[in-house]
Structure formats: C-alpha cells, structure tokens
Amino acid sequence: MxxxxxxxxxxxxxxxxxxxxxxxxxxxxxxxxxxxxxxxxxxxxxxxxxxxxxxxxxxxxxxxxxxxxxxxxxxxxGLPQPKNAVLAGVGNLANALILFPGFRHYGIHILYLFDNDPGKIGQELAGRPIYDIHDMAEIIHEQHIPIGIISTPSAAAQQVADTMIEGGVKSIWNFAPITVHATRNVFVLNQDLTVEMAILSFSTLHSDE
Amino acid sequence: MxxxxxxxxxxxxxxxxxxxxxxxxxxxxxxxxxxxxxxxxxxxxxxxxxxxxxxxxxxxxxxxxxxxxxxxxxxxxGLPQPKNAVLAGVGNLANALILFPGFRHYGIHILYLFDNDPGKIGQELAGRPIYDIHDMAEIIHEQHIPIGIISTPSAAAQQVADTMIEGGVKSIWNFAPITVHATRNVFVLNQDLTVEMAILSFSTLHSDE
DNA sequence: TAGATTGTTAATCGATTAACAATC
DNA sequence: TAGATTGTTAATCGATTAACAATC
CATH class of the missing domain: 1.10.10.10 (Winged helix-like DNA-binding domain superfamily/Winged helix DNA-binding domain)
Incomplete structure (x- = not known):
C-alpha cells in the first residue's frame, strides 16, 4: 500500500x-x-x-x-479531511460504533446504514434511516463514499465487501470474524475481536506469577 | 510473557x-x-x-x-477452560460486548458489571446486575475472577485497571483510548479503536488506484 | 511406488535499538 | 557556553521465506 x-x-x-x-x-x-x-x-x-x-x-x-x-x-x-462511510449490518455492534464519539474526531462520518432484514429497513438507528442493502452499491457510487464498515454476520461479510468494492469504496473496516479479501486495490482492515479473545484466553492462563 | x-x-x-x-x-x-x-x-x-x-x-x-x-x-x-470476567464501564460498547456471541465460544464469561454512576448501579444490563465499582476489587478477589474488561472513558481507565490488578486479575482487555500499564505481571491488551480509525483514515486517502 | 505435502534448516529480509555527531 | 535531546547511521535482533530431505 x-x-x-x-x-x-x-x-x-x-x-x-x-x-x-x-x-x-x-x-x-x-x-x-x-x-x-x-x-x-x-x-x-x-x-x-x-x-x-x-x-x-x-x-x-x-x-x-x-x-x-x-x-x-x-x-x-488525513484526519482533518472529512471521509464519509456506510455501515452494513445493523446490530448491537453497529449501535456501539455509530454512537462511538471517536469517529467524528477522526473525520469519519457514517452517513448510511444498510441491512437485508425487511423488519429493519425503513427504521432508524441513532437518527439515521436504515436502507435496503440492495441499494448500497448504487448509493456508494452516487455519493462517492470512500469507506465501508461491515458488522454483518460472517457468512455475509465477503459478499457485502464485494458489493462495497463494486460501489467504489477505497477502504473497508470489517468486524465480522472472517478474513475478507479485496478484489481491486482496496484497503481492508479485518478487525476480528474473536482473535483478540483467543489471545486473551491464552495470556490469562499463561500469566506467570 | x-x-x-x-x-x-x-x-x-x-x-x-x-x-x-x-x-x-x-x-x-x-x-x-x-x-x-x-x-x-x-x-x-x-x-x-x-x-x-x-x-x-x-x-x-x-x-x-x-x-x-x-x-x-x-x-x-485454553479455550475449553471457562474463564470468568468482570466488565467496568457500562455504556454502548459494554452492551455490544455482553451480547457478542463470541465470548461464550471462547470460554469467557462476563459475570459482573460495574459502574460508578449511581443512576446505573442497581440496574440491569442483559440480565446482569450493575454493581458499584467500589466493590469491584473485593468481588474479583473473592470470586477469583481472572479477566477484567475496561469500557470506561479514558480518564478512568488506568485507575480502574489498578483496581482490577489489586483484586487479582491475570489479564485486562482495555477498550478505552489510552495505553493502560500494569504494575504487577498482568497481561494487558490495549484495544484502542481510534488507532485503527486513524489507520483507516490514512489508508483511505492513500489507496492508490 | 509416485506424487504430494510436511517439518525444519539456512538464507533473507526488515524492524528495533545502540551509539553518537549535530544542534538547539 | 554547557547540557540536553534530536535525527540518523550502523549493528543487532527476530521474523519471514526458500529450499529440500523426510514421510505419508
């Protein structure tokens, strides 16, 4: 890179x-x-x-x-430059991320939320409407959104990433416990908390007094 | 280590x-x-x-x-060994962590929640009562809890960590945006999401086509 | 057996660190 | 000026990778 x-x-x-x-x-x-x-x-x-x-x-x-x-x-x-983002997969983690105060300070603005659950589409989360994931590529493309955040289950993550890349994002922050691969030259940050969890487990048991 | x-x-x-x-x-x-x-x-x-x-x-x-x-x-x-944990700082992130399905699979059980806000103490989150942070060291000690999770604001994090160590934890998973230091031989995993955010920012702007 | 893949040695690569001349 | 701390070169350290004998 x-x-x-x-x-x-x-x-x-x-x-x-x-x-x-x-x-x-x-x-x-x-x-x-x-x-x-x-x-x-x-x-x-x-x-x-x-x-x-x-x-x-x-x-x-x-x-x-x-x-x-x-x-x-x-x-x-590049923190002063405003960078817009979309988020796919509206669950508890998404909720925490949206309300996370850090984003604004680092110039990252989560503008659009997406999900594939008809029960969620049309609803709001933290004042932002939830859109149909099928419209994601188009919106990313039209609005020139450079960042995609994935908080879907792992089974959906790669396909969601592909859609984000198709739309034209420059980087992806993936929280699903799977290593997402980029086709084009897109930066992917795989943030699998279960990896840290396993290291915590190991370290807890090996913390030699 | x-x-x-x-x-x-x-x-x-x-x-x-x-x-x-x-x-x-x-x-x-x-x-x-x-x-x-x-x-x-x-x-x-x-x-x-x-x-x-x-x-x-x-x-x-x-x-x-x-x-x-x-x-x-x-x-x-060490995933099969059950490892109990306490969590300090009950906010949005705590909520996401408690409901995160990964923990159980990795043998980590968040048993006790702590906060210093009188409005939260005595309440429940995801079926777990919220205790006064002043009782944390004692409970960790009595119950031999080996893991402490910190999701407080950064200003409180080091002191909370000290209290956890005083109680006798073997490892700490710190989500506050600050590098927490351990006095004794305790494993500390500093998981500052703002660090990743900054790298995401940099990478977004340098993703050369 | 022939083909495939392991486990491991040795070579390479790259990051960390010690040391110190330059400079405020 | 004397003292402190920088920026950077060179040495060290440790991780990655290539290569291949061992083996299923």
Whole structure:
C-alpha cells in the first residue's frame, strides 16, 4: 500500500497523536521522545525513528512542540479531511460504533446504514434511516463514499465487501470474524475481536506469577 | 510473557482455528497449509512454521486433519477452560460486548458489571446486575475472577485497571483510548479503536488506484 | 511406488535499538 | 557556553521465506 513508512511505525503514529492531544489538553507545550515513549511503553529511539518518517520537527535539547507535532501527525493521517462511510449490518455492534464519539474526531462520518432484514429497513438507528442493502452499491457510487464498515454476520461479510468494492469504496473496516479479501486495490482492515479473545484466553492462563 | 511461541505466530493461531472450525462445519476433513494460508492471505510456509510451534500433526502428502488440529489449537489457546470476567464501564460498547456471541465460544464469561454512576448501579444490563465499582476489587478477589474488561472513558481507565490488578486479575482487555500499564505481571491488551480509525483514515486517502 | 505435502534448516529480509555527531 | 535531546547511521535482533530431505 505505502512505502512512505513501515507498517509498524504507521500503527504507532495514532498513539503518539493521541498522547499529544492529551498533553495539549493538560497545557503541556513540549514533550521529548522519552516522555512520549514512557506513556506508551515504547523506547525513545523508536519514537524518534517513527517521527522521522513524518517530519523533522524536534528541537534538540528541547523536544517536540506538542501542538505543532500533533498538527503534523493529524495531516499525515488525513484526519482533518472529512471521509464519509456506510455501515452494513445493523446490530448491537453497529449501535456501539455509530454512537462511538471517536469517529467524528477522526473525520469519519457514517452517513448510511444498510441491512437485508425487511423488519429493519425503513427504521432508524441513532437518527439515521436504515436502507435496503440492495441499494448500497448504487448509493456508494452516487455519493462517492470512500469507506465501508461491515458488522454483518460472517457468512455475509465477503459478499457485502464485494458489493462495497463494486460501489467504489477505497477502504473497508470489517468486524465480522472472517478474513475478507479485496478484489481491486482496496484497503481492508479485518478487525476480528474473536482473535483478540483467543489471545486473551491464552495470556490469562499463561500469566506467570 | 511467553517464549513458547513468537508473538506474531501466536496472533495467527486463532485465525487458523477459526478457519478450521468453518471447514469442519462444511464437512471438510483435511486441509493443507496452502489451503489454510489462502483463505487468510498467509504463505503456506508460514502456516507450517506457525503450526510447528503447537504440534506436529500434519501428514505429509495429505495435510492436516481439521478436527484434530482444531482440538490442538483449542487446547493450546485454553479455550475449553471457562474463564470468568468482570466488565467496568457500562455504556454502548459494554452492551455490544455482553451480547457478542463470541465470548461464550471462547470460554469467557462476563459475570459482573460495574459502574460508578449511581443512576446505573442497581440496574440491569442483559440480565446482569450493575454493581458499584467500589466493590469491584473485593468481588474479583473473592470470586477469583481472572479477566477484567475496561469500557470506561479514558480518564478512568488506568485507575480502574489498578483496581482490577489489586483484586487479582491475570489479564485486562482495555477498550478505552489510552495505553493502560500494569504494575504487577498482568497481561494487558490495549484495544484502542481510534488507532485503527486513524489507520483507516490514512489508508483511505492513500489507496492508490 | 509416485506424487504430494510436511517439518525444519539456512538464507533473507526488515524492524528495533545502540551509539553518537549535530544542534538547539 | 554547557547540557540536553534530536535525527540518523550502523549493528543487532527476530521474523519471514526458500529450499529440500523426510514421510505419508
């Protein structure tokens, strides 16, 4: 997908960003790589290395200006650009996601909800109407929606993904416990909570005193 | 935490398990490393390497018996052992988690819910009473609960984690957007969805046609 | 047996980390 | 200036992958 920055580094950037915002909210104007690393459990060398992919903003002897580094990361991650999204599969998880305060802050706006259950189509959830999934590809296409979120049962997930891709999304966030594959060059983030659950299970039993 | 198996391999085991269960449900009795790798987007060499940490069950020329490999993985991950859990912070996410069908299958049972909101304490959610968070450490201790799930706002998360650790949990699954640290030797899984959101944002804007 | 696929060694690749000159 | 911290090079570490003898 990108060669700008190694994937492990990319995954840490949002954490730096998150902590910088927290620091700014506490009135902290400068942080150095050791402080930033400490709250995240990351060595300071790695913090500097990661940040070097993004910008060279640090002041030797001083550290990083929290506001300006946060801005740099924000722009690098594309958070200020509004990005519309559709969500397919209206259940409990969908409900939690829609009400999740994070989305707005990260520029992601869930505009349309879809389901295939006639009992749900036409109803509302959190003020958003639920549409027939058969209309999804068309709406994605017409409205140029770049993000698809899948919270259907796993049996439906791949087909729903195909429909989203057909409509023209650029990325998919899949919560169904299955690895969804993209035909075209679409970014797919498979977020299977049962995988984490299994690791939690293993770790609970191996947490050696 | 463990030297039995490298962390990246450990994280793939639940996916193999998941696909094996799916295969079994479809009546498939054998799968080889290429087939298993294909559905997950993983090279067959890596599949074999990963599985070699767990057992040597494959039959050259044939592949893996789905039932027996699934059993091996299940036991390795500790899924059959019942593991009780408490959850702190009763909001929308908590609601989705409690109703998530996956937990039971992975042997995790959310027994007690806690909150600090007097308006919620004494109420019920999905048939479970909501207790005062001030009683959490004591209940964890008395009932020997090994897992703590955090779905509080981030400002409360570290303190809630400390209380869980004080009570004696062995592992913590934290959904608050903050990196929680463990004092003792407790496994902490920080599941910050805003991190994924930021990566989704970046990837959406960099999905090069 | 011939064909297929495993388990594992060794080579490759890429990420992390130590060290330090540059610089505020 | 002296002290602190950056950005980056080079060394280390560990994971992925290619290759192949062992084996069903």
């Amino acid at each position: 990108n060669q700008i920055i190694p994937t492990p580094s990319l995954k840490r950037l949002p954490m730096y960003y998150r902590e910088l915002i927290r620091a700014i909210d506490s009135g902290i104007r400068y942080m150095n790589s050791s402080q930033l690393g400490k709250v995240l459990g990351i060595p300071s060398t790695q913090v500097r290395k990661d940040l070097s992919y993004v910008a060279d903003q640090g002041r030797p002897g001083v550290g990083y200006n929290t506001r300006s580094l946060a801005d740099t990361l924000e722009n690098f991650l | 463990n030297q039995i198996i490298p962390t990246p391999s450990l994280k793939r085991l639940p996916m193999y398990y998941r696909e094996l269960i799916r295969a079994i449900d479809s009546g498939i009795r054998y799968m080889n490393s290429s087939q298993l790798g294909k559905v997950l987007g993983i090279p067959s060499t890596q599949v074999r390497k990963d599985l070699s940490y767990v057992a040597d069950q494959g039959r050259p020329g044939v592949g893996y018996n789905t039932r027996s490999l699934a059993d091996t993985l299940e036991n390795f991950l």
